Amino acid sequence: MQLILHKYPYVAFSRRSKVRSYLILDDGSCFSGFSFGADPPKVDDLPELHEFSKGVGEVVFNTGMTGYHEILTDPSYTGQIVVMTYPHMGNYGTDDSWSENGPEDRLLPRVKAQGFVVREYYDGPVPPGRLSLSEFLKKYGTPGIAGLDTRALTLHLRDSGSRNGIIVRPAAEDSLDDGELKKVKSYLNSFPSMEGRNCIPEVGITEDENIISDGDLKLVAVDCGTKGNILREMKKFGVGIRVLSSGASAEEILELSPQGVLFSNGPGDPATLDGLIGEIKKLVGKVPLFGICLGHQLIASALGARTRKMKFGHHGCNNPVRDELTGRVAVTSQNHGFDVDEESLPGDTRVWFRNANDRTIEGIINDEKRIYTSQFHPEAAPGPHDSLWIFRRFYDEMQRFETETGGEA
Numbered sequence: 525m526q527l528i529l530h531k532y533p534y535v536a537f538s539r540r541s542k543v544r545s546y547l548i549l550d551d552g553s554c555f556s557g558f559s560f561g562a563d564p565p566k567v568d569d570l571p572e573l574h575e576f577s578k579g580v581g582e583v584v585f586n587t588g589m590t591g592y593h594e595i596l597t598d599p600s601y602t603g604q605i606v607v608m609t610y611p612h613m614g615n616y617g618t619d620d621s622w623s624e625n626g627p628e629d630r631l632l633p634r635v636k637a638q639g640f641v642v643r644e645y646y647d648g649p650v651p652p653g654r655l656s657l658s659e660f661l662k663k664y665g666t667p668g669i670a671g672l673d674t675r676a677l678t679l680h681l682r683d684s685g686s687r688n689g690i691i692v693r694p695a696a697e698d699s700l701d702d703g704e705l706k707k708v709k710s711y712l713n714s715f716p717s718m719e720g721r722n723c724i725p726e727v728g729i730t731e732d733e734n735i736i737s738d739g740d741l742k743l744v745a746v747d748c749g750t751k752g753n754i755l756r757e758m759k760k761f762g763v764g765i766r767v768l769s770s771g772a773s774a775e776e777i778l779e780l781s782p783q784g785v786l787f788s789n790g791p792g793d794p795a796t797l798d799g800l801i802g803e804i805k806k807l808v809g810k811v812p813l814f815g816i817c818l819g820h821q822l823i824a825s826a827l828g829a830r831t832r833k834m835k836f837g838h839h840g841c842n843n844p845v846r847d848e849l850t851g852r853v854a855v856t857s858q859n860h861g862f863d864v865d866e867e868s869l870p871g872d873t874r875v876w877f878r879n880a881n882d883r884t885i886e887g888i889i890n891d892e893k894r895i896y897t898s899q900f901h902p903e904a905a906p907g908p909h910d911s912l913w914i915f916r917r918f919y920d921e922m923q924r925f926e927t928e929t930g931g932e933a
């Protein structure tokens with residue numbers, strides 16, 4: 525009897541022509557692999573690179589098994605190179621309708637991450653109408669690197685912390701010489717660290733107001749680089765959604781008489797966003813506030829708490845979180861490299877959610893001030909839907925606010 529291992533014409537990546545490239549970290553560690561997607565910068569091109577050039581950024585690992593399309597298009601990954609710990613990526617292709625960063629013409633570049641690192645890149649057929657992962661990355665100018673030991677790389681990042689890195693091609697030959705390696709290392713040592721970086725100008729809408737939907741209750745969403753699914757989940761309740769840019773003032777927000785204001789996820793260090801934090805301070809107690817990820821960090825800061833850089837953060841869709849009000853544990857989708865320092869949280873605000881692995885804060889609640897936040901992503905995309913109820917919780921709060929105050933706090 526003949527054993528058929530592959531029913532369809534799977535073409536192993538290793539059998540295709542390979543272009544050697546390297547992932548180099550700022551501590552000099554060097555991982556050799558093969559290119560897919562867009563060509564990485566050449567060692568010669570380093571002086572041409574700017575802060576948001578493709579191929580260079582903070583290297584973080586993501587523990588999700590699937591969902592690479594949503595991850596790559598999540599605006600919060602701006603400035604970061606993503607390493608997938610799951611070893612096999614690309615097997616279902618990519619489809620633009622899964623993109624998390626809105627219509628193509630509005631929020632370019634479509635792929636937000638600076639680079640993508642995988643153990644094994646699947647190079648077989650994908651369903652009709654889809655682009656392969658490599659074609660998708662190429663179309664949006666983002667380099668990928670495959671064939672390196674992502675397990676060793678992840679352990680290194682876990683032990684030493686997330687750090688800057690670059691995907692590069694040698695100038696001429698197949699391998700980097702010592703001089704080139706030195707050049708790359710000194711380039712990386714002068715590259716800004718994620719702590720202290722404001723990445724908001726790279727994402728989000730720039731026009732004054734964007735009407736997503738109409739409804740009796742009104743939600744203003746302040747776009748710091750919002751994932752599309754946050755707005756889609758709120759839209760399900762029939763609320764009218766107005767998206768304002770992250771430069772919106774408290775007065776502009778209140779002028780729209782919303783029953784709720786949402787501060788979205790977004791890239792970079794929250795501590796750099798003083799202006800936005802100042803505007804949130806003016807909103808506290810006046811209208812229900814909902815913050816997701818960066819939005820959570822900004823609202824906590826407006827209440828007087830401090831944020832801090834985590835060693836390697838939480839990136840994945842399998843992070844357990846405990847609801848401190850009910851004791852229930854949910855598996856959540858996460859993507860953050862900063863957190864709120866519990867010591868600095870004001871006494872009248874409770875920890876709503878806590879990470880079950882490292883016990884860091886995953887959300888805060890203040891009923892009196894009508895404040896609800898989650899550090900994780902209740903909208904999933906990608907990830908489990910266990911926490912979608914949080915959107916309903918905020919919608920109920922918007923209704924209560926309207927009933928109790930007629931919209932006047």
Ligand SMILES: NC(=O)CC[C@H](N)C(=O)O
Nearest residue numbers: 600789790817818861862
């Ligand atoms: N997904 C997010 O909103 C990320 C928030 C922030 N940039 C962090 O890394 O912690």
